Amino acid sequence: MAAVSLCKRCWKRNGIAKPAKAEVVKERDCKLCLGSFLRVADLGGKIVTAIDKVPGAETFSVGTRLTKDSERYEEGIWDMVDLAKAESVKGELNREIGKWVEKNSKYKFRLDPHVRAMIDVVTGGIETQVASVYLYGRYRKLKRNVRQTKRVDSDEKSVEAEIEAPLLRITKGQKAVLHGAGREDIDVLMAGGGRPFVMEVVRPQVRKFDARKAQLAINKSAKGIAAVEALRFCDKNRVEVIKRAKFDKTYEATVELDKPISKPDLQKLPGSVPLAQRTPLRVANRRADLIRKRTVKRLDSIWIDKSHFKLIMTTQSGTYIKEFISGDEGRTQPSVSSMLNRKAKCSDLTVTAIHSEWLEEFW
């Protein structure tokens, strides 16, 4: 690096309290900080104006952008000094602007803020990111042929839309997105204690509201289609937890047979059974073609008439139930079809329990 000159503040930030006089320049001529610290009030004021435009915002964080040249200059300095004693110019600048904003506005600095403001020091341009509001709950789907999530350009009913509409009325948000712990097929009911989900309200204008009242509003307007329970505020990181969680599930299916069956014949089904499931034909275009090992941990049957019976089963996460019943042309081994030596078909299916108890405790 050629002869280095920095302002006093920048030398100090890099651990050098007493630089040689010849290597010191005025702040406004400093190639590292670009005189930014002389403009903290100006930059801070711009940030306050930007936060003012976000309804309901109470907390903020600051990010700054300097020039590429300044970044390169800083890297050069860091090759020369003791890194353990050095701090980046952005780190100090963000902190100084943050302090100014806290002192001169009603907004509080937070690491997980309502508004993230990113300011370009050279142009004064600001970008703001508004944090979503997140609510955890469990939903039941009370009606068949309701999708879990909305489909673009479609007015088909969905659990997501049913929960979204009242939430948008309350929060005046832009939209709301449902993040589910898995999903059931469109024709499958979700009963029992419901399926865990996180609802994300994007760009809300109201952040403080009573989650229980919101739940009442949802259950009133979604009546007969969906219902939610245990609705409460949560953090963003719960979305990932929800999406990764693997739960055993209990199902109730009505099975239809192509040949008559007697009660004693039905008793031949085992109480539990390990499966090898090759990716079902109906999802083969979306999923890798492979064989999954899953276990039906519990299997009970109740005879209805000679061609129908009820099947109650608890299975590991990721088990394809319709295919376990039909056999999916031999792709699931064994299957209800193969075990009963008849063609079996799932005529309706309900999830009666998602065994998410550990998740509730984890909250």
Ligand SMILES: [Zn+2]
């Ligand atoms: Zn400087």
